[in-house]
Amino acid sequence: MFKSGPSGRRKHHRDLIQADVVSKIRRRANGLDCLRRCANLRSSSRIQGKRMRFNHRPIQILVEPSDYVLRNIGDMAMLYAATERLARLCDNSTINVLTDDPDALRRFCPFAIPLSAEGRALWLKPDFRPAKLKRFVPEHWPDRIRRHAPRLVSLFWRLKFRHMPNARAALLRFTDAVDRADLVLVSGMGGITDAFPEYALSVLETLNLALARKGRPVVMVGQGMGPLANAELRARASAILPRLHLIALRETRAGLPLLAELGVSKDRICATGDDAIEMAHEMRxxxxxxxxxxxxxxxxxxxxxxxxxxxxxxxxxxxxxxxxxxxxxxxxxxxxxxxxxxxxxxxxxxxxxxxxxxxxxxxxxxxxxxxxxxxxxxxxxxxxxxxxxxxxxxxxxxxxxxxxxxxxxxxxxxxxxxxxxxxxxxxxxxxxxxxxxxxxxxxxxxxxxxxxxxxxxxxxxxxxxxxxxxxxxxxxx
The missing domain is CATH 3.40.50.2000 (Glycogen Phosphorylase B;)
Structure with a gap:
């Protein structure tokens, strides 16, 4: 019982308020503690989730190699290094590699699954306008569409190949592989250069298509860049390369200043040397x-x-x-x-x-x-x-x-x-x-x-x- 009278009631009221405040502080402290534990748990879960996210399916990887027929031993070694490292780091992965010689790929790269490069070659052909649409799509538009809306190119080709089942199937295998890929990777090469202008442009356009899949990484490894004076190549390279998630250079003397000129941020570039070094070094x-x-x-x-x-x-x-x-x-x-x-x-x-x-x-x-x-x-x-x-x-x-x-x-x-x-x-x-x-x-x-x-x-x-x-x-x- 509290003391009778106004002063006793006031004191009792203060005691109740203090008790209520203390209780709220304790509840808040406990709640913050709980929040901290939940945050730590969520952080841990996110780390685990990065791995767990792909437990229900393989990680899909698409590799653009420097040699589709594997007749260059350096290219063989760089491709082997890329696929072996990916297979080791992403043990739950399917590594599709574009090729014109699936038997050679299986012999040299046991981690890789051959994917015919025919569909890529079809996708890269210049005039994808179906006959009935040519009068509605001006002649200079295909280049603009390829550069600014590359996924539309696939739609046009599907329309054009609607009565050509083999070509349509090859095209779909390629575009589906790009769409499904959790990673698109260009393996080691010296391909973005004036020495091979058509090939360089084809690689850049393939990268542009891959970048249309928002949020999924597109990378190049073991790269020798340049020389690059060709105006068209420089324009395409400066539009595409800065958007890549990572470019790993095999040398920095020429490659680093060139990428800087093309607008590639330093935090997207690293120097690794040639990927083929490891294979040879292990055999020393x-x-x-x-x-x-x-x-x-x-x-x-x-x-x-x-x-x-x-x-x-x-x-x-x-x-x-x-x-x-x-x-x-x-x-x-x-x-x-x-x-x-x-x-x-x-x-x-x-x-x-x-x-x-x-x-x-x-x-x-x-x-x-x-x-x-x-x-x-x-x-x-x-x-x-x-x-x-x-x-x-x-x-x-x-x-x-x-x-x-x-x-x-x-x-x-x-x-x-x-x-x-x-x-x-x-x-x-x-x-x-x-x-x-x-x-x-x-x-x-x-x-x-x-x-x-x-x-x-x-x-x-x-x-x-x-x-x-x-x-x-x-x-x-």
Whole structure:
């Protein structure tokens, strides 16, 4: 009982108010505590949910490779690295890879599921206007539609192919794969360049279609960018590349400033080196070889023609004799019109044993084992240099075009030591090659640890980039 009288009632009233306030404070504290626990639980659930979201179905991944027929050993290695890393990080995944040779893809990339590139080729054809609509859709509109409403292109093609079931089915397989993909990834290449304008434009338009699926990541890995002076290519690249979630560069000397010019934000770029480094590094042996690896790329984009073979043959042959080192062929391209074995045959003395060994090379593993027989590699093909440096073997890159100058100077920049470039259009190129070859031959054992350390740093950067890609898949809405 409270005291009688006004003062007693007032005190009792104050006590009730205080008790009520204390009770509310306690309830609020308990509620905040509960909210904190719920927030922590939700945060944990979100982390788990990133994984759990795909438990009911595989993660769908679509890969645009640099080689649809797998006749370039460097392209094989980059594609293998991309699919192997994706399969390891996204264990519940379906990795579809565009190809024109499904059997070759199955042999070289066991993690991949072949998807015919026919549908992509059809989608990229220029005039998708059905006959009955041509009078309503002006001739200059298809380019505008492809650039600003790429998904409409598929609709037009379906109308155009309504009486062509095979073409329609191929188109639908491609567009459905793009629509379903939780990730669209372009594997390692040097494809966005003036050297391959039509191919570069096709890759950019494929990326543009993929970007129409709002919220789902589109990335490029192991990229060598440029040179890019072509006005049309630059315009398309500056419209598309800044919208990608991530571009992982294999070199930064030329690629980084080019992407900055094209408007790509720094937070969407990382430097990883070439994806193929890891495969070659994992196969490394303890000792350097005893030979000189040789390769030359004869092609329009390398700027190298057969007239240069005689001078190189003389320098390499004389150095081989003086160092008592056999010349060892290290072919990368198996493409009939630019097969490296043809130029290697022109550089080597008549040595059937070595020629037959080079002729037998068909896979990245074959080439890596051949390169491990070398103490120094002299190459006009970029990936022979990548495989050599990944094994701690010094490399001299032979370049005659801006495309290959950028490749080899970029490779030298990433490794810091043990990689040099000789410009074949330099008036004193023969003496520069002879001098660099003899010097790197002598320095090879001493600089090998530094070369291997740079290879390992690039491999680590590559793994970080792929984890970032995995997280982007989990984070999509």
């Amino acid at each position: 042996v303890d000792e350097l070889g005893t030979g000189i690896g040789i390769n030359l790329r004869l092609s329009s984009y390398s700027g190298v023609s057969a007239d240069i073979l005689e001078g190189l043959r003389h320098v390499l042959g004389a150095t081989s004799v003086s160092l008592e080192a056999p010349l060892i062929g290290v072919p990368v391209s198996l493409e009939p019109c630019e097969a490296d074995i043809d130029s290697i045959r022109g550089l080597m003395p008549t040595d059937e044993t070595e020629l037959n060994r080079a002729l037998a090379i068909r896979t990245p593993n074959d080439l890596i084992r051949q390169i491990q027989r070398c103490r120094v590699v002299v190459t006009g093909s970029y990936h022979a240099g990548v495989f050599a440096l990944a094994n701690g073997i010094p490399t001299i890159g032979l370049a005659r075009s801006d495309y290959y100058v950028d490749k080899f100077l970029g490779l030298a920049d990433m490794f810091g030591t043990g990689c040099e470039m000789v410009a074949l259009d330099h008036p004193n190129s023969a003496e520069k090659l002879r001098s660099a070859l003899r010097r790197l031959w002598e320095e090879a054992p001493a600089i090998r640890p530094a070369i291997l350390a740079r290879a390992e740093a690039q491999i680590a950067a590559g793994h970080t980039a792929y984890r970032r890609i995995r997280d982007a898949i989990w984070d999509q809405g």
